Amino acid sequence: MSSSVKPSLEDQITEMKRKIQLLERDRAAIYESSQATIQKNRDTIHQLRQENMRLYREQAEANAGNDRGLEKDAYLNMSGKASLTMLEQSVMSKKKRLNALKHTNQTQKRRLEELKIEYQRLKPEGSGGAQSADARILKREEDAMKLRVLENRLEKTQFKCEEAENITINYEKVKSHLQEESLTYESQLDSFEAEILEARQEHQNMQATYNNAKLSKETAKAELQQLEEQLYKERKEREHIIAIHRREVEECKDQAEKVDRRAQRTAMQPDELSSEAQRSTSRMAGEEETAIYTFEEAFRRIMEATGVTDIQEIVERFTSQKDRHQHLEKLRGENEKELEQLKEQKELLSQQLQDMKYSGEAKLSRDRQTLEESEQQLQAQQQRCDAAKERHDWLIKALSTVRAGLEHLADKLQHITLSEDTAAEVSPDSDEYVLELMTQCELKLQTLHEKVQGKDLTALMKEMEEEEFFVRIEGKLPASNTRVMLPEDQRPDTLTDEEESKEDRADFISREALKRQSQLIIDSKSKKKQSKKKTSKI
Template sequence: MTTETAVGDKGKPAPQRRDTYNGAAGTSATGYSSAKGRPGSLNSTGNRPQKTQPNTGLSRPQSGVSTLYYSGEDDLDQLRQKYVLLEGDRRAYYETSQWTLKQNQETVHRLKKENKELKRQLSEVNSQRGALEPPANKDIRALEKKVHELRATHDRLVADRTRGSEKLMRLKESLQALEKDKQSLLAVDSPELRTIRSLENRLDKALVKHNEASSLSRTYAGIAERLRDERATFDSQLRAVEESLRAKGSDLEQLAAMSAEAQQAKEAAMADLRAAEAALARERERRSRELAERREQAEAAEAKRAGGDPAELERCRAAAASYDEAFREVQEATGVVDLAEFVDRFLSQEAVREDLKVRPDRGRWLLREGSLSPLGGERVAGRGAPSAIFSPSPFTALLRAPFSLREG
C-alpha cells in the first residue's frame, strides 16, 4: 500500500490518492490495470480471467471442455499470460514508486525550506516580543527553561539510579548464586574442588619458579652490566696481565736456576755434613779411647800410689775432685762438652795472649770491638751469647793434670 500526501504552496495538504496493489491479479483498487490503463477486472479479450491452478505439469481440464481435445499447451498459454501481466504490473509499480519517491523528495525539500522560513519568522517574532515584554517575563522564561533542564537532569539521574539499582540487584543475585555454588563446592570433595586445588598448587609452583627466574635474571643482568663496564678496560688489563706473566715467567726461570743451584749446594752441603759427621764420630771414638786409656793410667797410678803414703793418696783424690768440679763449672760456663774442644780453645787462647803481648795495639782494638774481655780472656762467639772467659790460673793445672798423672 502506498500513501502519498501532497502539500500545497500555502501549506495546505492536497487531496490524497491511495493505490492498493493486488499482486495476484496485477491490478489496483481503482479498477484499472497498472500495465496498460485498461480495467483490471477484465483480461485482454474483455472477459474476467479465470482462477488459475498451481502448475503441476498437467492441468485438470475445465468443466464443459471435452477431454478428447485437451493438451498441456492451454496451461502453458495461461502461464505466459500470467507472466506478461506480472511483468507489466512490476514495471508499472516500479515506475509509480519512482514517481512517488521523486514527489516525496520534492515535498520534503519544500517543507524544509518552509520550516526554515517559519523558524526565522518565529525568531523575529520572539525577538520583537522580547524587546516589548517586561524583564520579569524574561526571567520567568529563563527559570522555566532552567526548570525544564533540571527536570530532564533529574529524570536522567532517576533513570540511571533505576538502572544501577537493577544492575545491583542482578549482581547481588549473581553473588548469592556464586556463594551457593561455592558452598556446594567446598562442602564435598568434588572433582571441581580437586581441580581448583591442583591449579592453585601449580600456580604457587609457577610463582616460585617465576621469582627464582626473576632473581637469576637480575643477577645475570648485573653480571652482564659489569662485564660491559669491564670490556672498556679489558684490553689494557690483558696487556698488563701478559706483561706480568712474562715477568713472572722470567722470575720463574731465575728461581728454577736458583733452585737447581740451591739443590746442588744442598747436596754438596749434605755430603760435607755426612763427611763431617763421620769425621766427628771417628774423632769422638778416638777421644773416648784416649780418655779411657788415661783413666786406666790414672787408676793404675792411683793404685800404685795407694801402696805408698795414704796422705798422698788422699791429696790426689781431693785434687781429682777439685778438677772435676772445675771442669763442670767450665762446662756450665762455656757450654763445651768435649774435653778436646776445650783444650783447643784454651790453646788458641794462649796463642792470642802471646800475640797480644807482642802487639798491644791489637789488644786495644779488640777491647774496643768487645771481642776481648777486660779481664784478660777472649770472648768466644757462639750460640747467641758470649762464651765464658778463659783464665789460665785455675784451669792450667786441670789441663796439665792428666799429663802429669800419665807422666807419674
C-alpha cells in the first residue's frame, strides 16, 4: 500500500520541480525580453531627448533674439539713468532666478543619486519566486519612469540656467555700452548748445533782414501808388487832348465840306492855268505830306508805346526804366544768393535735427524743449524762404514785363535804322539782350528827338492830324479824280492792296456818306489807340 503511494509523491515532486524549472525559464525569457525592450526604449528616449534639447536651444535662441529686440526698443524711449536702473534691477532678478534654479538643480541631483542607490539596491541578485520577480519588474519600470521624469526636469533646469546666464551676459554688455556712451554725453550737449546759440543769433540777423525787406516793400507800395496816380493824371490829360483833336477834326471836316462845295461850283469852268497851278500845288503837297506822315507815324507809335506826349519825358522814362531794370537784376541776384543760403541753412538744421534724434536716447528728455525751439526756427526760416521765393518770382515777372515793353517799343521803332557799328548781335535768350534792346531804343529815340528838335510840336501835331485826315478822305474820292505823281515824287503807298482794289471799284459818293465814313474812321482809330494802351499796360 505504502509502496504504491510513494512513487506517486516522487512523481508529483518531480513534476513540480519540472514545472518550477519551466516557470523559471519562462521568467528568465520574459526578463531578457523586457530588458531588451527597456534598452531599446532607453535608446529611443535618449535620441528624443537629444532632439528635444536641440529644438529647445533653437527656440530659446529665437526667443532670446526677439526679446533682445523688444528690450532694446523699450530702452530707446528711456533716459540713460532710467535704462541703467532698469538693467540693474533686471540683472538682480535674473541672479535671484539663477540662484533658485541652481538650488533646484542640486536638490534634483541629490534626489537622483538617492534614486540610483535605491535602484541598485532593488536590482535582482538572483532568481526568486514568480511573484517577487513580477513585483521587481514593476518596481523597476516605475523607477525608470521616475528617473526619466527627473532627467527631463534636470535637462529643462539646465537649459533655463544656460538661458539665464546668456541673458545676464547680454545685460552686462548693454550696461557697459551705456556706461561708455554716458561719458561722452556732456561734450555732445555742450556742442549742441553752442550750435543752438549760433542758430539763434543767425535767426536774429534774418529777422532784421526781414524787417528791412518789409520796409522796402512798403516803400515800393508807396511808389507804386504814386505812379498809379501819375498815370491817372496822364490819362486824363490824354483824354483832354483827344477831345481837342476831335474838335479840330470837326473843324477840318467843315472846311473840307466848304472846299468840296467850292470845287463843285468851279468844276464846270476849268482852265489850263488852274490845272497847272493845281499840279504844282499837288506836287508840293505830296512832298510835305510825305514828311509829315513820317513824323506823324513815328510820334504816334512812340505815344502809343509810352503813353506820354512830352519827348523829354519819354527820354527820362526810358532812362528810369534802364536804372530800374539794373536795380531789379541786382535784387534778383541778391535774392538768389539769400535763397541758396537759406536752403543750406535748412539742410544744416535738418542734419542737426537728425543727429539730435539718433545720437543718443539719454538726451532726448532734456533736449526736447530745445528741439522744439529749433523746429520753430526752422519753420520760420522756411516761411522766410518761401517769401523770398515769392519775391524772386515777382521780380522775374517784372523783368519779363519790362522785356515785353521794350520789345513792343522796338517793334514800333523798327522803321528807324541805326549805323552798323552801334548794332551788336546778342542772343534773344540771354539777359544782355534786354540791355542791348534798351540801348537801341534809346539811340533811336535820340535820333528821332534830333529830327524833331527845334520844331513847333503843337503845330506839327495839328498838321499831322490834318494831313492824316486828308489822306483818308482822298482814299474815298472817285476814280475819275486821280492825281498823277511823277517818278521822283512818288512816295511809299500807305494803303494796302485791298484798299487799292476798293478805290478802283469805288463809285461817286455823297457828302453824307463821306461824313459817315470819316466819323467811322476816327472812331476806329480812337478805339485802336485805347485797345493798344490797355494791352501795353497789361
